[in-house]
Amino acid sequence: xxxxxxxxxxxxxxxxxxxxxxxxxxxxxxxxxxxxxxxxxxxxxxxxxxxxxxxxxxxxxxxxxxxxxxxxxxxxxxxxxxxxxxxxxxxxxxxxxxxxxxxxxxxxxxxxxxxxxxxxxxxxxxxxxxxxxxxxxxxxxxxxxxxxxxxxxxxxxxxxxxxxxxxxxxxxxxxxxxxxxxxxxxxxxxxxxxxxxxxxxxxxxxxxxxxxxxxxxxxxxxxxxxxxxxxxxxxxxxxxxxxxxxxxxxxxxxxxxxxxxxxxxxxxxxxxxxxxxxxxxxxxxxxxxxxxxxxxxxxxxxxxxxxxxxxxxxxxxxxxxxxxxxxxxxxxxxxxxxxxxxxxxxxxxxxxxxxxxxxxx
Numbered sequence: 186x187x188x189x190x191x192x193x194x195x196x197x198x199x200x201x202x203x204x205x206x207x208x209x210x211x212x213x214x215x216x217x218x219x220x221x222x223x224x225x226x227x228x229x230x231x232x233x234x235x236x237x238x239x240x241x242x243x244x245x246x247x248x249x250x251x252x253x254x255x256x257x258x259x260x261x262x263x264x265x266x267x268x269x270x271x272x273x274x275x276x277x278x279x280x281x282x283x284x285x286x287x288x289x290x291x292x293x294x295x296x297x298x299x300x301x302x303x304x305x306x307x308x309x310x311x312x313x314x315x316x317x318x319x320x321x322x323x324x325x326x327x328x329x330x331x332x333x334x335x336x337x338x339x340x341x342x343x344x345x346x347x348x349x350x351x352x353x354x355x356x357x358x359x360x361x362x363x364x365x366x367x368x369x370x371x372x373x374x375x376x377x378x379x380x381x382x383x384x385x386x387x388x389x390x391x392x393x394x395x396x397x398x399x400x401x402x403x404x405x406x407x408x409x410x411x412x413x414x415x416x417x418x419x420x421x422x423x424x425x426x427x428x429x430x431x432x433x434x435x436x437x438x439x440x441x442x443x444x445x446x447x448x449x450x451x452x453x454x455x456x457x458x459x460x461x462x463x464x465x466x467x468x469x470x471x472x473x474x475x476x477x478x479x480x481x482x483x484x485x486x487x488x489x490x491x492x493x494x495x496x497x498x499x500x501x502x503x504x505x506x507x508x509x510x511x512x513x514x515x516x517x518x519x520x521x522x523x524x525x526x527x528x529x530x531x532x533x534x535x536x537x538x539x540x541x542x543x544x545x546x
Contacts (some may be wrong), residue, residue, distance in 0.1 A: 186251070189305060192244040193312040199237040237481070248305050252298050259294035266290055327395065330415035340422060343372035343405035344502035344533035346393070352401035353392050362388050365402065365438035370469055372407075372502070376535045377544025386537045390507050393535075394420055406503070424501035426521075430488035432480025437465055438472040440480075441494050455497045458528060459490045460520045486517035493521055498529055504529050508538040 210217065217226055267290075270283050278286075346369070353363040363385050370376050372390050378386050391397040392404060395416055404411050411419050430439050441452055449472060456462045464487065468474035480488045489509065496504055509521065525534060536544050 186305060186308060189244050190308055190312060192240045192247065194315075196237065196240040196244060196313060197316055199240060200232070203230075203233040203237050203469040206230060214238065248302070248320060251301060251305070255297055255301055256294055259297050263287075263293065326416060327398075327412075328415050329417040331413070331418075334413050334415075336409055336414055336418055336422070340409065341502045342371075343407050345372045345407055346370040346533060346535075347405040347414055348402070350402035351389075351392065351399055351404060353388055353397055354400045355397065358408040361366065361400065363392070367402075370533055370535065372533055373531055374533055376533070377541075378535065378537045379539070379541055379544060382539070387507060390425075390535070390537060393505065394425070421499075422482055422501060422503070424496035424499055424504040426489065426492045426496060426509040427505070427508050430474050430480070430485070430492045432483065433490060434478040434486055435471045435476055436470075437468075437476060440476050440491055442498060447498055451498065452494075455494045458497060459494045461487065461490050461494065486513045489513050489517060489521065493524060498523070501532070503533045503535070506534065508537055508539070 206226075206229060210230065217223060229418060267287060270278060270286070348366050348368050351363055351366045352361055354361050366389070378389065380386050388397060392399060393411075395411060399412065433443065438449070438452060441447075441455065453462065456465055464473060465474060476483065480491070483491070492509075504525070506525070513521070538544050
């Protein structure tokens with residue numbers, strides 16, 4: 186039983202890897218075919234299936250091993266009982282009693298095996314509860330609002346960002362991703378962060394929004410340590426245009442102004458600046474036009490311009506562009522760059538890029 190439990194744990198872990206690989210293969214099927222990597226992914230899938238089938242087979246074998254021993258024990262008990270009843274003097278037990286004892290003895294084997302099988306299955310399935318429990322113990326994010334330390338409504342006014350010996354790691358036992366970064370972005374500066382994949386560009390942005398908590402050092406925005414204020418107060422004061430624009434199921438108005446803080450006139454003005462005015466006016470319902478989940482009824486460029494519109498509406502003093510032009514066409518890129526130059530000329534703009542030409546100007 187102890188071995189079967191451990192094998193069930195291993196089976197659960199290997200099954201997760203198999204399901205994850207299958208999901209990634211299905212979602213990336215077009216890319217896999219384009220690079221003619223079907224054989225590699227198929228071989229990897231077979232390897233993961235084999236790795237998962239091993240613990241499952243040994244778990245099944247351990248249970249069968251136990252059942253075989255139980256059946257042997259039941260047969261021995263029944264045979265011994267029948268032998269004893271046969272050698273006892275006649276008249277010790279009535280024929281009816283002997284028949285009933287042997288009849289129940291034959292069913293003892295089945296009952297014994299079924300009860301142990303159910304115990305094995307229950308013990309093995311409890312492992313699933315253990316795995317769910319691991320996710321229940323994940324540490325939550327910091328508080329949304331810290332009442333005793335709320336920033337002013339117009340914070341940040343200058344947009345100055347200071348990084349003081351900033352160190353970031355993703356787990357307690359993991360190595361540092363950012364090793365003591367110290368720098369200052371003055372209010373209104375246009376900063377480019379350029380580096381290869383895996384160099385920590387997005388991690389730095391994640392630290393700014395407190396998606397990752399610092400392992401050491403501080404991030405200070407306009408003299409306020411961001412770890413001392415609530416997540417809602419911090420994130421609502423920063424603007425971001427991400428690499429993969431996200432739209433929510435609802436209307437155009439809801440996607441630009443989900444909290445209902447701005448008038449229709451302000452939203453139309455922003456759509457004009459984003460070059461989306463004509464597109465939305467051509468829709469039958471205007472600002473109430475439908476946006477499906479993930480915005481799949483709008484092009485990638487239009488989705489990116491929606492994210493620009495959100496940032497324009499909120500007028501944040503700090504704007505972050507995380508590879509914002511990586512997946513859009515040149516025309517949309519030009520609109521994006523021109524709008525950011527004119528509308529955010531007094532704001533601090535932090536641009537993350539792989540290539541220097543993206544941030545050259």
